[in-house]
Amino acid sequence: MAVDVAVDGPQRFLGRDGKTEFVIREAQMGDLQDVVNINRRVLPENYPVWFFVEHLEQFPKAFVVAEVGGRVVGYVMSRVEYGWSNIEKGRPARKGHIVSVGVLPEARRLGIATAMLKRAMKALKTYYGASEAYLEVRVSNKPAISLYEKLGYRVVGRVPRYYSDGEDAYIMACTL
Numbered sequence: 001m002a003v004d005v006a007v008d009g010p011q012r013f014l015g016r017d018g019k020t021e022f023v024i025r026e027a028q029m030g031d032l033q034d035v036v037n038i039n040r041r042v043l044p045e046n047y048p049v050w051f052f053v054e055h056l057e058q059f060p061k062a063f064v065v066a067e068v069g070g071r072v073v074g075y076v077m078s079r080v081e082y083g084w085s086n087i088e089k090g091r092p093a094r095k096g097h098i099v100s101v102g103v104l105p106e107a108r109r110l111g112i113a114t115a116m117l118k119r120a121m122k123a124l125k126t127y128y129g130a131s132e133a134y135l136e137v138r139v140s141n142k143p144a145i146s147l148y149e150k151l152g153y154r155v156v157g158r159v160p161r162y163y164s165d166g167e168d169a170y171i172m173a174c175t176l
Contacts, residue, residue, distance in 0.1 A: 134171060
């Protein structure tokens, strides 16, 4: 499924199943309880509520949610950081950091994560001037790694024992 995303306003998509419609839009403060609930349900790494609030307040254009039938079923939370490039070693860069991605199990395999990530990445570049994006992913999470590779990310590093259960993380990065 080719996903062409806008950077402003809600955008409607037809899922890969050919029948489920979903909307990608910027998150609002009223969405945060749903976002926190999704995070708690689908990811072992959980953040305090203030962490979500801080990201939404500081980087609202790059914090997106997906809705199916008016219900929030997924989110991407991002921020911008300044530091050394993950792509061009030794060069300073403004980097978009994809902090957290979550989609409810019943809403997976529809193209929702792809559409949300493309929207967040476009916003990181357009609104916040990021030249690249990066994220951390469990080395065992083959479906996520495959998705990120399809979006242009490549493994640029490995962090031993990154996760609380001791699993390593790949650092994946792409040019925006």
